[in-house]
Amino acid sequence: MFNKRLPLLLTSLIVFFVMFGFGLLLQLKLRELGASLLMVGLLTTVRGAVETLGSPAWGAISDSLKRRKPLMIVLVLTSALLYFAYSVIEIPLVFILFSALIAFFTAGFEPIAMALSTEHSRDSVRNTSRELSILNTANSMGMLSGRLLLSMLLVFFTVTQTINWYATIAFLAVIPALFLRDQEHTVARRKGFLNRLFPLKQDSSPLWENGLWAVYVGTFLRQLGTAGATSIIAIFMTERIGLSASATAIITSVNPFMQIFSHIFFGRVMYxxxxxxxxxxxxxLTIFTMLFFAMAQSWVLIALGYFSLGIAFGAFINGAGTMISLSSPPERRAEFLGLLRSARAIGFMVGPLLAGTVAEYSYFVMFIMMASLIAAGGLIVIVFTKDRLITS
Known part of the structure; x- marks a missing residue:
């Protein structure tokens, strides 16, 4: 079974290795180009807007194909080819717009990978959570190794040179993708171009069953808070706390390091x-992270915040992913998993813009605001989701 998973896990590890590295690199590159905090936040906002539409659309397209593997290879290869342009663009606005183009192609990877992972889990809480936790562990290992390498490369190379290193590594993800074992799955057939891209337009009933919509709202508010805080955390750590770019990369790597253990733990206890x-x-736990950031006067509380955030992500994403997998129609699974990505993407879109605006006046107020919005999302999940959703 592990050998069957290995190509998908390796592909996912490399993809997240590159994406997580670029998450910090692009902030630093924009700052080098003279962008304001608001514009740095706008980078994540624009990418989130594109991913909001791109993720469920790519998921729906993969649902309509008998095999998902060819589409995944195309998306991974196209993204890798485009990454090199980051090193030559010198105008901040053009840089942000080009990042939107890349986000359009990267948006499809996660829902397709999650659908492939849970394709044969037989709608079981134990099997679904186990498969997602293994996939998410590979993702977090990619994030961790991506940040660790980033911290070392920034000691010896400029930000632009490091971008080229990561763009080169992105091509490696294509190799294991070629060996994916992709069996034919139940195909969702729909009439009309828009219905094929956005099936919710034709049938949104699964959203209202068992309060599934509340999971997406809670996801959006949690991501709004975390994306808002982390979209400018590199600036906060380097300019306010006084850390180097390399030290910043090391401290932020605590998050994916803890995610590895969190994915394994919650994957085992989910049932x-x-x-x-x-x-x-x-x-x-995400609320605690924001509070740690708000009180930080040195690297210690920031590291504790990332420690908490790593555990939080494993608990959250495996729980939410399992809820959605078990509650969505089998022939629309990638679409609804894509909506999970979309909910997070909307948070990515709104959070950084809000955080960048508030942080111009006070980092403390910004972190507290993010904590409050995350808490509101948790309250919605508590009130509106139903117990039968978790016993499927």
């Missing part, structure tokens, strides 16, 4: 505590 409770644990 006992239920995905709903796991999701709420993740939201609660």
């Amino acid at each position: 006992r505590i239920g995905p709903r409770k796991s999701t709420l644990i993740g939201i609660g």
Whole structure:
């Protein structure tokens, strides 16, 4: 079974290795180009707007194909080819617009990978949570190794040179993708171009069953808070706390390091505590992260915040992903998993813009605001999701 998973896990590891490295690199590159904090936040906002539409659309397209593998290879290869342009663009606005183009192609990877992972889990909480936790562990290992390498490269190379290193590594993801074992799956057939790209237009009923919509709203508010805070955290750490770019990369790597253990732990206990409770644990720990950031006067509380955030993500994403996988029609699974990415992408879109605006006046107020919005998302999940959603 592990050998069957290995190509997908390796592909996902490399993809997240590159994406997580670029998350910090692009902030630093924009700052080098003279961009304001608001414009740095706008980078994530624009990317989030594109991913909001791109993720469920790519998911729906993969649902309509008998095999998902060819589409995944095309998306991974196209993204790798485009990454090199980051090193030559010198105008901040053009840089942001080009990042939107890349985001359009990268948006399709996660829902397709999650659908491939859960394709044969037989709609079981134990099997679904296990497969997603293994995939998410590979993702987090990619994030961790991506940040660790980034911290070393920034000691010896400029930001622009490091961008070229990561663009080169992105091509490696294509190799294991060629060996994916992709069986034919149930195909969703729809009439009309828009219905094929956005099936919710034709049938949105699964959203209202068992309060599934509340999972997406809670996801949006949690991501709004985390994306808002982390979209300018590199600037906060280097300019306010006084850390170097290399030290910043090392401290932020605490997050994916803890995610590895969190994915494994919550993947094992999910069938006992239920995905709903796991999701709420993740939201609660994320609130603590914002409070640690708000009180930080040195690297210590920031590191504790990233420690909490790593545990939180494993609890949250495995819980929410399992809830959605079990509650969506099998022939529309990638679409609804794509909506999970979309909910997070909308948070990516709104959070940085809000955080960048508030942080111009006060980082403390910004972190507290993010914590409050995350708490509101947790309350919505508590009130509107139903117990039968977690016992499927």
